[in-house]
Amino acid sequence: MSQLFPLPRVVSFSCEGFTLYGSLHAAEGPSRDIGMILFNQGPLERAGAHRLSIQIARRWAKQGLPVFRVDARGVGDSEGDWSVPPDGAPIRMLYKQVEEGAWTADAHAAIDCLVRETGVRHVVLGGLCGGAITALHAATHPAVCGVVMVAMPVRPQSEVVGAGDLVDSKVKEEAKDYVAKVFAPDAWKRFLTMQTDYGTLWSVMSTRLHRLVGGGAPDAGMNVPLLRSFVAASKAKRRLLFVYPDHDYLWTEFEELFQTRYPQAECGYELRTIANANHTFTESDWQAELYATLEAWSQGLSAREAGA
Amino acid sequence: MFERTSGGAVREEPLWCPAPGGALYGMCYSPEREGPSPAVVIAAPDGEERVWATRSLVRSARGLAAAGCTVLRFDYRGQGESEGEYEKTTLDTLVEDLVAACGWLRERTGRTPSLLGVRLGAAVGLLAAAMAALELQRMVLWEPVVDTAQYLNVLLRVNVAMQMVAHGRVLHERQELIAAARAGKPVSVNGFNLSGAYIDGLLGTDLTAALSRLAVPTLVLAGGAPPAPLAQHPHVRVERIPIVPFWREPKVHIAGPPAFLGKTVEYLAPGRQDLREVS
Numbered sequence: 001m002s003q004l005f006p007l008p009r010v011v012s013f014s015c016e017g018f019t020l021y022g023s024l025h026a027a028e029g030p031s032r033d034i035g036m037i038l039f040n041q042g043p044l045e046r047a048g049a050h051r052l053s054i055q056i057a058r059r060w061a062k063q064g065l066p067v068f069r070v071d072a073r074g075v076g077d078s079e080g081d082w083s084v085p086p087d088g089a090p091i092r093m094l095y096k097q098v099e100e101g102a103w104t105a106d107a108h109a110a111i112d113c114l115v116r117e118t119g120v121r122h123v124v125l126g127g128l129c130g131g132a133i134t135a136l137h138a139a140t141h142p143a144v145c146g147v148v149m150v151a152m153p154v155r156p157q158s159e160v161v162g163a164g165d166l167v168d169s170k171v172k173e174e175a176k177d178y179v180a181k182v183f184a185p186d187a188w189k190r191f192l193t194m195q196t197d198y199g200t201l202w203s204v205m206s207t208r209l210h211r212l213v214g215g216g217a218p219d220a221g222m223n224v225p226l227l228r229s230f231v232a233a234s235k236a237k238r239r240l241l242f243v244y245p246d247h248d249y250l251w252t253e254f255e256e257l258f259q260t261r262y263p264q265a266e267c268g269y270e271l272r273t274i275a276n277a278n279h280t281f282t283e284s285d286w287q288a289e290l291y292a293t294l295e296a297w298s299q300g301l302s303a304r305e306a307g308a
Numbered sequence: 309m310f311e312r313t314s315g316g317a318v319r320e321e322p323l324w325c326p327a328p329g330g331a332l333y334g335m336c337y338s339p340e341r342e343g344p345s346p347a348v349v350i351a352a353p354d355g356e357e358r359v360w361a362t363r364s365l366v367r368s369a370r371g372l373a374a375a376g377c378t379v380l381r382f383d384y385r386g387q388g389e390s391e392g393e394y395e396k397t398t399l400d401t402l403v404e405d406l407v408a409a410c411g412w413l414r415e416r417t418g419r420t421p422s423l424l425g426v427r428l429g430a431a432v433g434l435l436a437a438a439m440a441a442l443e444l445q446r447m448v449l450w451e452p453v454v455d456t457a458q459y460l461n462v463l464l465r466v467n468v469a470m471q472m473v474a475h476g477r478v479l480h481e482r483q484e485l486i487a488a489a490r491a492g493k494p495v496s497v498n499g500f501n502l503s504g505a506y507i508d509g510l511l512g513t514d515l516t517a518a519l520s521r522l523a524v525p526t527l528v529l530a531g532g533a534p535p536a537p538l539a540q541h542p543h544v545r546v547e548r549i550p551i552v553p554f555w556r557e558p559k560v561h562i563a564g565p566p567a568f569l570g571k572t573v574e575y576l577a578p579g580r581q582d583l584r585e586v587s
Binding site: 005007008010012017018019021023043044045046047049050051052054073074075076077079080081082083084086087088089090091093094097102177247276278280281282283284287 | 309310311312320322324331333335356359362363366367386387388389391394470473474476496498499500501552558559560561562563564
């Protein structure tokens with residue numbers, strides 16, 4: 001059987017006494033003195049959701065960039081586990097810890113490991129969702145020259161529980177969809193045959209009405225530790241790329257909460273959107289556009305760093 | 309925030325296992341203490357269920373190794389770290405990969421392995437054992453999928469639900485999706501592309517027939533009533549244990565291994581019930 005991609009090398013390294021594992025894709029062709037690291041998308045193993053991280057790593061490796069995909073502690077093959085009571089803890093509380101930088105030490109250890117293993121001097125960090133958060137928090141490491149953040153939440157997702165927590169534009173959009181269905185016979189059929197999600201319907205419409213009569217949107221708190229990491233990375237002139245699937249609610253929050261506070265023109269970050277895509281890029285054409293976007297960006301990054 | 313894995317007398321060795329469809333990634337867990345130890349291969353669920361189950365299976369592998377077993381946990385081709393692309397997955401390739409993994413562990417340990425099959429991995433184990441492609445000491449099946457057509461139906465429902473979210477309506481019903489897959493356009497289930505061959509395999513497999521040829525002593529652990537063909541089989545013992553479905557996206561994080569592990573250790577490593585808590 002023909003082997004299309006070289007196998008990555010499984011590398012273990014230590015962080016605060018925990019053994020962590022990663023897969024290192026060797027750069028194909030001449031090295032460009034830059035390495036890439038991809039972090040876990042929340043509790044998912046280092047391959048990523050339906051192996052997105054592997055697909056991205058293969059493409060970057062072909063561009064001459066070694067890529068290290070790592071499992072932080074408590075995920076995939078790595079050691080350690082979250083300290084939770086015997087009967088468990090809400091998963092959102094674990095997400096909150098990641099949002100506040102629980103994996104930063106692991107990320108720094110991974111950077112040191114990549115530098116040691118490959119000899120590169122510059123490192124770009126990246127990830128999707130929780131992986132993007134870990135990447136941004138870890139950008140204080142002196143070897144980091146850039147951060148790629150795909151579908152990164154800018155609010156603590158533990159605080160987004162129901163319609164009442166959604167940003168205003170999303171509530172308006174959802175309510176508008178329901179109103180449009182008033183004239184759709186199929187929608188009435190679903191409503192009368194108990195196929196409608198009545199809880200969501202009530203929650204969206206009551207939230208909309210409440211806000212219309214002056215209740216106002218709640219003070220949508222941003223992830224403050226993440227904002228600090230963003231400002232620090234921006235001041236340190238790290239090259240920052242945000243990529244959002246535009247059918248992801250996290251994009252709405254980014255537009256409404258983050259961009260208004262940190263305009264692109266003033267802060268110097270780059271921003272791309274993938275049309276129609278959902279949070280985990282489940283369709284092949286969305287994936288292809290994501291890969292092309294990241295390849296184009298890293299091509300430019302290499303040229304810039306090589307000239308530095 | 310994090311705890312060290314307790315009962316840590318376990319060696320872990322990442323490996324690449326040769327297989328007909330390319331190298332399979334695996335992790336071999338073995339007890340630190342020397343001496344003969346039962347060999348166990350873990351056949352994971354498939355696709356999205358495998359992704360969510362991975363960490364629980366890592367904990368289970370560590371638990372079995374701490375109780376004295378040598379355990380191989382591996383990724384099917386096109387999944388996890390293994391070579392290949394998921395789109396080429398069929399029931400036959402899953403069986404082929406399981407046979408390769410069992411062969412690797414048999415060669416490593418010199419012992420006929422037992423199997424821990426989880427969800428569709430249980431069905432794959434049953435098929436492999438029935439085809440006599442696989443010699444096994446014992447089997448433990450966790451929440452086994454026996455009705456593969458019904459399992460497929462649930463997967464296709466995920467695609468239909470995604471259409472509703474993305475487009476506000478259903479563009480392609482299940483039968484249309486199946487027809488499209490047969491014509492070469494795979495069906496995405498949370499990003500895992502199901503081919504026509506895989507779909508036909510799931511629709512056409514008769515596990516009841518496979519069960520009629522089952523001669524391996526088997527323990528079935530399930531949260532609810534186990535499927536009748538298993539419950540009535542002379543070589544099968546069934547136990548019901550309440551379980552958090554660790555193969556689905558969790559709302560609650562449980563630190564310990566799945567509730568099925570204790571009985572599994574008793575069955576696969578008799579006399580080694582000194583299972584220490586490995587999280």
